[in-house]
Amino acid sequence: MSWRILNQISRFASTATQNVTKGSPKILDFNQIPGPKYYPILGALNDVIQLGKNERLHLTVDEMHKKYGNIFRIRIQSIDAVFLSSADYIRSIFAYEGKYPKHPIPPAWFYFNEKFNIQRGLLFMDDEEWLQHRQIMNNFLLKDMKWTEKLVEMTCDNFISKLKRILDSEDATVVKNLEDELYLWSIYSILNLMLGSSTSEQSDREFDATVWEFVTIVKQIFDTSSKLMSIPPRFADKIHMKVYRDFENAAQKSIAISRRLISILSNDMQSSENGLLHKMRSEHLSEDMIVRIFSDLIIAAGDTTVTTLQWMLHSIAKDSEFQDKLRKSIVDEPGNLESPLVRATLRESLRLYPVAPFVGRxxxxxxxIGGYGIPKGVLALASLYTSGRDPVNFTDAHKFIPDRWLRNGDQGEHKVFKSHATLPFAMGSRSCVGKKIASYQIHCLISKILKEFTLESRNKEDVNFKLKLIGVPDKKILIAFRTTMPFTIDINP
Structure with missing residues (x-):
């Protein structure tokens, strides 16, 4: 009897174990992840064949997601990578980023630093060095932000005044070089934050010329390095390709100009204890480290903030009904430059036009991730262009509807099913260190522009999204700025 009981228990335990094994999700091998075939004999040509033109990489990846699913595997310049478009998979990327998250750097930038043994700022740091300096900058840029507000507002006021002068002098409504003016505004914003006071009140023609030179250099860095994305920079350097020489020249100039600007701010201008320069020195950062971090802030913030503003202004200018609603939300709260609808407009713009369409770790x-085993060292990339336009995550996903982000129930039928399908500033410990400043700068400038002007789009053709290291308009943004009449509200029934 006891033998039978033991035998039955044994068989029950065996069956239970088998059932648990059968019921448990099986983790599939990394090599089972679908994706385009890699041909070792072709080397770097695989990138050209599979990924096509750099400027439409977001579309190529989007097409691959439609073919292979929410996760696909590919080899990029000898690196194993996976692209992920599911909102849940995207969150997983940051769950596995570790204590010292490492992100991909444009190959040309990495090679340039290696070639000249140049140490750069937060964007290029790793491991303990990154963590130490990131924690210092977190205290200044992600915690108490009150010290930045007046400086940002002052820079925005200067921009509005300059805009009016340009429109008056040219007797026109369209600003011919809006992108350049936004670039100058962006760089002066950072300079004012570094100084803690207005550089415009202390600058001279030489200083302004240096700032303008920096604008042209930053634009050239992005333009040339984007062209080098599909060409190994070491090879481009070896055969003396003009595009690499131009990139190298621009990168060297950017470092030299950064040092020159910091020297002027330190020696020729009166700084404030409220400025970032003073705050960084109070943490005993060396002058070399300050230049390294400052240079990265300019390069990282310049193009991204300007591009985001162009997309926002273009979207607002195309929809007069929404523009009136947005302006009313601003006027109704005169002391608030960040009305809920202004915030929602930025979120919606970044959803449709992610300045960084791929964020990786x-x-x-x-x-x-997604039922597949992902080995250590694999590059996982969030396909934010695809996930942000996926109807699984957003209703009317291809339409510009900022109201969808409002929390007071005004979004109507336009729902956000998975907000983390769009992560323009990434997430985790290596998320964008300047996200709060950038957001306030954009909220502030949009609010002040709409208080002063009515916007009208003058683009006769559709403006599309293209990749030039970041997601930029494929045409020049043309906007008419008309002086806004005093805003009144009809209180009669």
Missing amino acids: FIENDAT
Whole structure:
């Protein structure tokens, strides 16, 4: 009897174990992830064949997601990578980023630093060096932000005044070089934050010329490095390609100009204890480290903030009904430059036009994403252009509807099913260190522009999204600025 009971228990335990094994999700091998075939004999040509033109990479990846699903595997310049478009998979990237998250750097930038043994700022740091300096900058840029508000507002007021002068002098409504003016505004914003007071009140023609030179250099860095995305920079350097020489020249000039600007701010202008320059020195950062961090802030913030503003202004200018609603939300709260609808407009613009359409991390330890085993060291990339336009995540996903982000129930039928399908500033410990300043700058400038002007789009053709290292308009943004009449509200029934 006892033998039978033991035998039955044994068989029950065996069956239970088998059932648990059968019921548990099986983790599939990394090599089972679908994706385009890699041909070793072709080397770097695989990138050209599979990924096509750099400027439409977001569309190529979007097409691959439609073909292979929410996760696909590909080899990029000898690096194993996975692209992810599911909102849940995207969150997993940051769960596996580790204590010292590592992100991909444009190959040309990485090669340039290696070639000349140049140490750069937060964007290029890793491991303990990154963590130490990131924690310092977190205290200044992500915690108490009150010290930045007056400086940002002052810079925005200067921009509005300059805009009026340009329109008056040219007797026109369209600003011919809006992108350049926004670039200058962006760089002066950072300079004012560094100084803690207005540079415009202390600058001279030489200083302004240096700032303008910096604008042209930053634009050239992005333009040339984007062209080098599909060409190994070491090879481009070896055969003396003009595009690499132009990039190298621009990168060297950017470092030299950064040093010159910091020297002027330190020696020729009166700084404030409220400025970032003073705050960084109070943490005993060396002058070399301050230049490194400052240079990265300018390069990282310049193009991204300007491009985001162009997309926002273009979207607002195309929709007069929404523009009136947005202006009313601003006027109704005169002391608030960040009305809920202004915030929602920025979120919606970044959803449709992500300035960084791919955000990536190198996986720190072996991981499981989407039922597949992802080995340590694989580059995981969030396809934010695809996920942000996926109807699974957003109703009317291809339409510009900022109201969808409002929390007071005004979004109507336009729902946000998964807000983390759009992560323009990434997430985790290596999310954008300047996200709060950038957001306030944009909220502030949009609010002040709409208080003063009515916007009208003058683009006769559709403006499309193209990739030039970041997501930029494929045509010049043309906007008419007309002086806004005093805003009144009809209180009669």
